[in-house]
Amino acid sequence: xxxxxxxxxxxxxxxxxxxxxxxxxxxxxxxxxxxxxxxxxxxxxxxxxxxxxxxxxxxxxxxxxxxxxxxxxxxxxxxxxxxxxxxxxxxxxxxxxxxxxxxxxxxxxxxxxxxxxxxxxxxxxxxxxxxxxxxxxxxxxxxxxxxxxxxxxxxxxxxxxxxxxxxxxxxxxxxxxxxxxxxxxxxxxxxxxxxxxxxxxxxxxxxxxxxxxxxxxxxxxxxxxxxxxxxxxxxxxxxxxxxxxxxxxxxxxxxxxxxxxxxxxxxxxxxxxxxxxxxxxxxxxxxxxxxxxxxxxxxxxxxxxxxxxxxxxxxxxxxxxxxxxxxxxxxxxxxxxxxxxxxxx
Amino acid sequence: xxxxxxxxxxxxxxxxxxxxxxxxxxxxxxxxxxxxxxxxxxxxxxxxxxxxxxxxxxxxxxxxxxxxxxxxxxxxxxxxxxxxxxxxxxxxxxxxxxxxxxxxxxxxxxxxxxxxxxxxxxxxxxxxxxxxxxxxxxxxxxxxxxxxxxxxxxxxxxxxxxxxxxxxxxxxxxxxxxxxxxxxxxxxxxxxxxxxxxxxxxxxxxxxxxxxxxxxxxxxxxxxxxxxxxxxxxxxxxxxxxxxxxxxxxxxxxxxxxxxxxxxxxxxxxxxxxxxxxxxxxxxxxxxxxxxxxxxxxxxxxxxxxxxxxxxxxxxxxxxxxxxxxxxxxxxxxxxxxxxxxxxx
Numbered sequence: 001x002x003x004x005x006x007x008x009x010x011x012x013x014x015x016x017x018x019x020x021x022x023x024x025x026x027x028x029x030x031x032x033x034x035x036x037x038x039x040x041x042x043x044x045x046x047x048x049x050x051x052x053x054x055x056x057x058x059x060x061x062x063x064x065x066x067x068x069x070x071x072x073x074x075x076x077x078x079x080x081x082x083x084x085x086x087x088x089x090x091x092x093x094x095x096x097x098x099x100x101x102x103x104x105x106x107x108x109x110x111x112x113x114x115x116x117x118x119x120x121x122x123x124x125x126x127x128x129x130x131x132x133x134x135x136x137x138x139x140x141x142x143x144x145x146x147x148x149x150x151x152x153x154x155x156x157x158x159x160x161x162x163x164x165x166x167x168x169x170x171x172x173x174x175x176x177x178x179x180x181x182x183x184x185x186x187x188x189x190x191x192x193x194x195x196x197x198x199x200x201x202x203x204x205x206x207x208x209x210x211x212x213x214x215x216x217x218x219x220x221x222x223x224x225x226x227x228x229x230x231x232x233x234x235x236x237x238x239x240x241x242x243x244x245x246x247x248x249x250x251x252x253x254x255x256x257x258x259x260x261x262x263x264x265x266x267x268x269x270x271x272x273x274x275x276x277x278x279x280x281x282x283x284x285x286x287x288x289x290x291x292x293x294x295x296x297x298x299x300x301x302x303x304x305x306x307x308x309x310x311x312x313x314x315x316x317x318x319x320x321x322x323x324x325x326x327x328x329x330x331x332x333x334x335x336x337x338x339x340x341x342x343x344x345x
Numbered sequence: 346x347x348x349x350x351x352x353x354x355x356x357x358x359x360x361x362x363x364x365x366x367x368x369x370x371x372x373x374x375x376x377x378x379x380x381x382x383x384x385x386x387x388x389x390x391x392x393x394x395x396x397x398x399x400x401x402x403x404x405x406x407x408x409x410x411x412x413x414x415x416x417x418x419x420x421x422x423x424x425x426x427x428x429x430x431x432x433x434x435x436x437x438x439x440x441x442x443x444x445x446x447x448x449x450x451x452x453x454x455x456x457x458x459x460x461x462x463x464x465x466x467x468x469x470x471x472x473x474x475x476x477x478x479x480x481x482x483x484x485x486x487x488x489x490x491x492x493x494x495x496x497x498x499x500x501x502x503x504x505x506x507x508x509x510x511x512x513x514x515x516x517x518x519x520x521x522x523x524x525x526x527x528x529x530x531x532x533x534x535x536x537x538x539x540x541x542x543x544x545x546x547x548x549x550x551x552x553x554x555x556x557x558x559x560x561x562x563x564x565x566x567x568x569x570x571x572x573x574x575x576x577x578x579x580x581x582x583x584x585x586x587x588x589x590x591x592x593x594x595x596x597x598x599x600x601x602x603x604x605x606x607x608x609x610x611x612x613x614x615x616x617x618x619x620x621x622x623x624x625x626x627x628x629x630x631x632x633x634x635x636x637x638x639x640x641x642x643x644x645x646x647x648x649x650x651x652x653x654x655x656x657x658x659x660x661x662x663x664x665x666x667x668x669x670x671x672x673x674x675x676x677x678x679x680x681x682x683x684x685x686x687x688x689x690x
Contacts, residue, residue, distance in 0.1 A: 301683075324404070328400070
């Protein structure tokens, strides 16, 4: 595992001043935003500290966007939909849009890095849009942390909409749900196969189902699918935020149905801000994020301390040999850990 | 949540001397074994320390049994099978058998406590058998720790076979697999429905599939099922311990097929001891157990420190209000944690 992000030079890191970087990105410098995001993605401990300082400086200017999660099985046309939707909101509504991807699998396959280059070509050249390819991150936990910090940075840089796209299949949806205001699920109108491998739990999280590739919204299959999905959504318990999930048809390729999607988003944001659910949801998310970061950081600290590691190796041997019971050895380990974390590194 | 186990009196706890308790249970006192197990199941911190001392004392006398996990969907006839199998091994082979149950769900339903009373009535009266109803434990992690310590205690008490039965459905199988030498899966011969809701991953863990309720082993459905399961097992990658999983037919109700099950167990134990896999597997399990206990204990310590809790509450408020970024707050929290763990309670 390489700890250094190849896109980030050591020289640059040493020269970074959080204040200045945040000031630059607030003035609309895409280069500054990119640099800040790269810092946030780095695994080097020194970069981590610096990244936290940058995020802390950006925090007061964050919070003004609508944070949107978007997911769907491969083949549903996510990239094309985002490209069309991005063109629509930046042109028709003069909104600034940032697209982030969350992909816990990319560390393994490295596939998405290449893939990202050829995806959303038009949107990448749009002045009001900013696309960040998913970092080649390790764990889902690490990826989630990076994405959350990236959302804040994009907001400080003045983006009105932040789209978080799941590239990974499965687990990442829950992570995305825990960092956005609105969760959008793309589906196909393939009659008969109504769930398309989408798990019940993921459908339950959705605030909006978009039937994509619905080139003709009056098509019988599309209308049937809309009815079916509406009934399916109706069976879930009501959401705490009083929002009733909707179903819309659209076509990323033809650029149709985007207005209805936008209208739903705008209505959601308005309603949720007025009722106070938007801020309450974000406060809860921040609290969860703190708890998760704490646990993760605690375990990272453990790995970084050599005195602790030596003690751990010793106890492991004793436990393996059956000379010491694991429960008791664990208690010794906790003491040792506290001593090493309390001591200077 | 009540921290005190109702079956364990405070007086008794104060009077417990780990040396004496272990000496008594080694001499065959069922009352001493029960007391030791109750201690291990208690959630009171003082009991926890005492329990660890007892386990530590018992450790040198443990390790001599064969540890067997047994699972199967509800309705497969697990209790009846265990009752019959217990009668067979205690009589035909003069073995001493302990039965432990792992049930992460019992804290919720409280169902298993009542249920256990009426289950395995004959085995409960068998001099060579010892049945421990599952404790009303909370988390799966806590339950796993208790069960592991209970296995060691039963071994120190001289039981030759320790059967760990999963009562919960789903997750608990993986936990059981991580604490036994041999994993047995009970199935039915219902043709057509060959997987019976048993997930692939659970079948893959099995060292032996027992087709239960096979009152007539020459029955066509039974023979078909044996063939099908053998083919299914054959598709999994070979096990590291070189053991080739087997399929046997038995009837808990009729008491047939138990000899074949026993013969498989004996052959497995013999082969694995000679090849060294049995001890290597246990060493690895102990190592994992240490790592899990450490993480759990670390988080328990967190909850117990009031200075830490106050600091946590304060940071939580700041994070909720968007005044501090969760990542940075988490870092402060780690320092605070180290200080409070290092300080005397």
